[in-house]
Amino acid sequence: MTQAELTLSSKTYSAWSLRGWLLCKLAGLEVTERVVENDASNRAELLLLSPSVLVPRLTHEGASVWDTLAIAEYLNELYPQAGMYPADRIARAHCRAISGEIHSGFTNLRSALPMNLKVRHKTFPIFSGAKPDIDRVEAIWQECLSTYGGPFLFGDRPTIADAMFAPVTQRFLTYAVPCSPQSALYCTTVTEWAPMAEWLDAARAEPEEMAELEVEF
Template identity: 60%
Template sequence: MPVASPAKPKTPVRKAAPRAKAPAPVTTTTLTLSSKNYSSWSLRGWLLARFAGLPFNEVMVSPDDADARKELLLLAPSIRVPCLTHDGAKVWNTLAIAHYLDEQCPQAGLLPTDRLARAHCRAISGEMNAGFANLRSALPMNLKAHYPGHKIWAGALPDIERITEIWTDCLATYGGPYLFGAQRTMADALYAPVATRFLTYDVALNPACQAYCQTIVQMPEMQEWIAAARLEPDEIEELDMDF
């Protein structure tokens, strides 16, 4: 009778070692910012960089910095914060940052793909960047504050009317929820601080514009920025007047 061969010992199965998490990408790109509560220009630049998907480190300017304070109080000859430093380039002026990021990150869709929509987006972005001085001075950005029933200075009313005209036209033409449809563009970043102003000062808006304001402030990026703004300890008395 044949003798059965002894069973071969089973080779233990080695479990694959868990993959180590990839380290966070190191970036030398910086974005210089001023107050998150008061600086509408800083918010615009920050949103543009986030929309573009460009990793960056924040460099915060002290609220005691004389030049930054002049910019917040609209007393500076030009606005140089935010300032993006990337791959040897140094870019200030929010609209310049927007176009630089569109060149560097074309996949982000900061401009619409359609030629006519792209021209429209450039036009209203330029209008926001250069205009509406009365709105800026009458309704300064203040994310910590809320003034129900605020009486709007008459000089700011034409600015409000023009902005709501722009928004209403874009939302009707491109279908919303953003100004140029489903894709967020540079125009949404540039007009985002205006949405916060309209909510802070309880500006009466048509339903489409009211919904757009809510769409903007409910974006995850805006919620992150607003939360940081509320943690800022410093207040600028001239921008916290009792209206």
């Protein structure tokens, strides 16, 4: 079996680690996990692992790949049979576009609603600047679900886009973000997706007291 290693940060707080891990699951690539807290004391180790000091970082057959979209494209190239993108050309272009959008944007949403998989807030004051990001996320979801029929964004099986938006579904649940029934159902679908459920179990098992993390939310 090919040896592959995925360097991660906290499963409770690191949205990018979650995305990279889900992408490996989508591809069917078995990885050994290496958990490194992204704080000052571990910065030297992270520099040795990845020049960007960011996680996730995948090492596989001599290749070193960091950045979630780079990991997605690398895995799709190696495992085209995994169906990480939709088969249809137009749907595939759509999937790439929204995956790129969530990768590069939504800064206010990230800062206002940081990922935390251990808590559920019944009421949480959401920064008004995050509202346009929330509205845009919902618009993306509703367009995809209406166009491709659900329950995932591009039909009956998850794609790269679902891996990229998975942390956002958990933010919506953590902070009880008001959303449409269609969006709420999608959040449930992602939460019940077997790899996501596995990650959630691992996050709940992490120590309650953790060093302050400087993760890329």
